[in-house]
Structure formats: C-alpha cells, structure tokens
C-alpha cells in the first residue's frame with residue numbers, strides 16, 4: 649500500500665504539517681510506504697485555462713505539477729492538508745486543484761476521473777478561529793468545501809480532520825488531534 653502526504657501550507661513543523669505527519673505515522677504502522685511532499689519546495693504555476701490537457705491527458709506547463717499528479721495516481725491513500733486562509737485553502741492548494749483539471753477527462757455533469765487510485769483521501773485543515781465560530785462563520789468549513797470540490801470528483805472515500813483555535817502548533821494542546829490524525833491513518 650502506498651500513501652502520499654501533501655502539505656500545501658508554507659509552515660513546516662506547524663499545525664497542518666504535524667497532523668499530516670501523524671496520519672502518515674498511522675499509515676506506516678499498518679504497513680504502508682509513505683512519502684511527504686511540501687508544495688512550498690515545488691514550483692506549481694497557475695492554470696492557463698488552455699485546455700490542452702483535455703487532448704493530451706497531461707498539463708503542458710513545464711514545472712513540478714505533473715510529477716505530483718503521477719504520484720497521486722500511483723497512491724492508494726492521499727493525505728492532503730491546507731491551513732485555512734480567508735475561509736479557503738492556500739493559493740498553493742488552489743493552484744494545484746486548477747492544474748488538476750488535467751487529471752480528469754471529459755466533462756459531463758462534472759469532470760470524469762479515469763483512474764481507480766487513490767481510493768481514499770484524508771483532508772486536513774486548521775484555522776485560528778475557535779469552535780463554534782470556525783464552523784458557524786464558514787471558516788474552516790470553507791477549506792473543507794474547497795478540498796472536497798476537487799477530491800469528490802475522484803470518487804474517493806473521504807475522511808476530514810479540522811483543527812480550530814489553532815494559531816500555532818502546541819504539542820500539549822494538540823495531543824488529542826494528533827491521536828485522531830494517527831487513528832485516521834491507521835483505520836481509513
């Protein structure tokens with residue numbers, strides 16, 4: 649079993665990165681081989697909307713996107729994380745989703761995903777706003793909605809984990825969440 653962790657936030661070692669790592673720990677403990685990718689280390693340019701990908705099946709922009717798309721198509725499980733920025737995902741994550749148009753085939757009522765992998769996805773986000781405002785004001789739910797808008801089209805089984813009231817990572821404060829992330833990786 650192959651699992652890939654994708655961290656789209658810029659802060660290594662902070663909330664969404666740590667939760668991603670815990671989910672990968674859980675996956676490793678059930679025998680999965682894992683890899684973690686930091687978008688901040690890659691170049692993923694914005695989609696040009698040229699739709700060349702709809703003829704070729706690959707994005708024609710030459711940067712790191714296609715290699716990530718290949719890894720996703722090769723993984724059984726994806727752990728995808730983004731901190732919440734203005735009730736949405738990071739611009740890195742959104743650039744990836746737009747370029748991800750190239751992973752789908754024709755559009756009917758929505759894009760058609762031609763691959764069986766990944767079968768399962770864990771979505772992780774965090775925000776500064778405390779619960780219940782994080783949810784009532786659509787803050788953390790905005791990020792979840794944005795991530796699901798992409799991954800739902802892959803017809804994957806989705807589990808989500810949200811950290812609220814989380815300005816910075818705090819090992820003590822976030823111990824329970826780390827455990828939940830680990831268990832998600834272990835059981836999904």
Ligand SMILES: Cc1cc2nc3c(=O)[nH]c(=O)nc-3n(C[C@H](O)[C@H](O)[C@H](O)COP(=O)(O)O)c2cc1C
Pocket residue numbers: 657658659662663664665730731732733734735736774775776777787814815816817
């Ligand atoms: C550009 C920017 C925008 C943010 N927007 C929001 C927001 O709309 N609502 C919120 O509650 N927190 C917001 N935050 C706080 C982050 O979501 C929060 O600190 C998160 O836990 C950071 O995740 P990380 O530790 O993985 O970087 C924002 C932070 C930044 C830097």
